[in-house]
Amino acid sequence: MNIYQRFFKAGVLCVLPGAIWILSSAYMFKAPAPSRQGPNILVFIADDWGYPYAGIYGDTVVKTPNFDKLAKSGAVFTNVFTTPSCSPSRASLLTGRWPHNLEQGVHLWGFIPDKFPNYTAKLAEQGYEVGLCRKGYGPGEYQLGGYANNPAGKGYRGFKEFYAAKPKDKPFCFWFGSLDPHRPYEKGSGVSAGKSLSSVKVPAFLPDRPEVRSDILDYHVEIERFDREMGDIIKMLEAAGELDNTLIVITGDNGMPFPRAKANLYDAGTHVPLAIIWPGKIKPGQVLSDLVGFNDLAPTFLEATNQPPQTAMSGKSLLPLVTGKVKSLGRDKMFVERERHARVREGNVGYPARGIRTNDFLYIRNLRPERWPAGDPKMESVQYGDIDDSPSKTYIMEHKDEPAIAPFFQLAFQKRPAEELYDLKNDPWQLKNVAQDKKYETIRGKLSGELNNWMEATKDPRVNGGGDYLEQYPFTKAVSKMD
Ligand SMILES: [Ca+2]
Known part of the structure; x- marks a missing residue:
């Protein structure tokens, strides 16, 4: 972790006290939201947030009131699976492709060649303002793929700065990429915050020892911070009069960073939370058990914004499902x-x-x-x-x-x-x-x-034992970033 990441991790940037900004935003955004065809697209992606670490999924220890409330106001999914590694998981979300169809994008330290279309570029072509706060595609090196900005968007300190800089007549596409609950953690922060070791549910693939329980509580602390920051942005959105015209996706890029979890194909590495909210379009209170992959999200965003489907994207739009046009995706496997x-x-x-x-x-x-x-x-x-x-x-x-x-x-x-x-x-x-x-x-x-x-x-x-050339793709992590 470099110094900038540590700075972000400390929560200094992007987290200007939400309450202060909310008060000022109520003044700033009195004007009604402009009318337009497609909704705004807002993605909240936590780093290493696995299923079922949220109240709505039955976890009674970690506190995620904002996610729970938002998820209840739309569709919450219980069977979403992705690649258990940051960059390829995020690359799949952006491009609607399987990681193995992204050349160098298949690895953690690789890049996405810009010949593969992604939803943010398509929306930018349609007049959307596209922005990002903190971790977008990464930690792979997006510049090597031909991108000037991170494929998730141009970087901003926070949603507030992005929204203030955006031309008022343009719809937006914004990606809030929290660095939580990625490690490192402040050791013992869960206990220090008053959480109880005895409350922890230890997954059966980890030893039930105080050290592990404490580590899991530290993980909870970071999930809860993500939840608070998300809640603050939602309040800004509401104050700006944009909430009803925004499709919101909340998810995590892979499972918990613990042994036999992240970077493994077991559920603890691949199974992630997902909620999709779009007031007035997606019926509240839906709990959906369809098998979903991360490559389904880009096609969903394109359909919601009235863009033609991309043949380069192998995922399937979830919009017919969440809007009730179909009863299921008809899948029996992921x-x-x-x-x-x-x-x-x-x-x-x-x-x-x-x-x-x-x-x-x-x-x-x-x-x-x-x-x-x-x-x-x-x-x-x-x-x-x-x-x-x-x-x-x-x-x-x-x-x-x-x-x-x-x-x-x-x-x-x-x-x-x-x-x-x-x-x-x-x-x-x-x-x-x-x-x-x-x-x-x-x-x-x-x-x-x-x-x-x-x-x-x-x-x-x-297929058929091939693919050794994938190992020859360069490892893009600069020596200066090795830690
Ligand atoms: Ca991650």
Whole structure:
């Protein structure tokens, strides 16, 4: 994390006390909102915010009153899956494509070639003012793809500054990319804030120890900060008279930054919150269990703003679903994938894997199972570096030889077989791989075949054992940024 990120992380920028601004904005925005054809598009994307860390999803410990209230005023989704790595997940959202169809955009430290259309560019062509606060596409280096600005928009200190600078007759497309709840955390901030260790629900893939409980509370603190900042922006929007003409999307780019979560194809890495709100257009109170991918969002934005669909986008607009034109998306599966995350293996290779998620099963194919899924144990700079440094990681590593902790070390750090299959009804935490169990042979074969079909149909470079050239794409993180 560089100094600018730390500055942002401290919450100095973009978080000018909301209350003060709200009071002044009520004065500033007395004029009625201009009439226009399409709505504003406002995206809130938290960094590493996984499902189900919100009150509306049943979590009674983390407090997300703004998300809960907004989600109830529109459609909230319970089965959204994305790539468990920041850049490719965000790239998929922007372009409506699978990460493996984005060339260098498939990696964490890559870029999106600008030949692939994205929704922000399309809206800019249609007269939208496009802006961004904090983390847009990233941490990949967007300039290498031919972009002058971040593909998520031109950078502003905050929504307030963006809105004040925007020509009044133009609709806007704004992206609020919080750096929360990405690490690092202030260790013990959850306990310091008065949260109780005993209240924490520890996921079954992590050891139930005070160090881990405290780490999870620190995660909650950051989710709650994201929620507050989002609430402040919504108040500004309301004061400006724009709320009724704005389509709002709230989500997270990947799962929690803990061992066996982020950078893994298990649900804890790929399953994220999502709510879509558009007053007067999307009926309130909808809870939707359709299987959704991040490449569905760009087509949704284009349809909502009356733009023609892009054949380059493989996702499907969610608008017919959320507006009640169709009862379901008609899907019985979603796909997940990963390539290179951090620089943590000899030869700077990744850990390519693909997965298929249905309501009942998760099937994963590890395409290079001879490699270490979390990174090499012997890297000098960082051991098992696809797992973010954290008290939880340190605890497991330091206690890995104890019988009670060894299984957790096995789950998150050790090598994995080429195939994994989890029976979600009996094993919701995805702890017991049944891929070799004869009882599951039929379903394993079916899911394996469907995964092959998808890889072929979407021209996945990894189909039939290929795709080694993906490993040759440059690692774009500048030496000065290594930390
Ligand atoms: Ca992230």
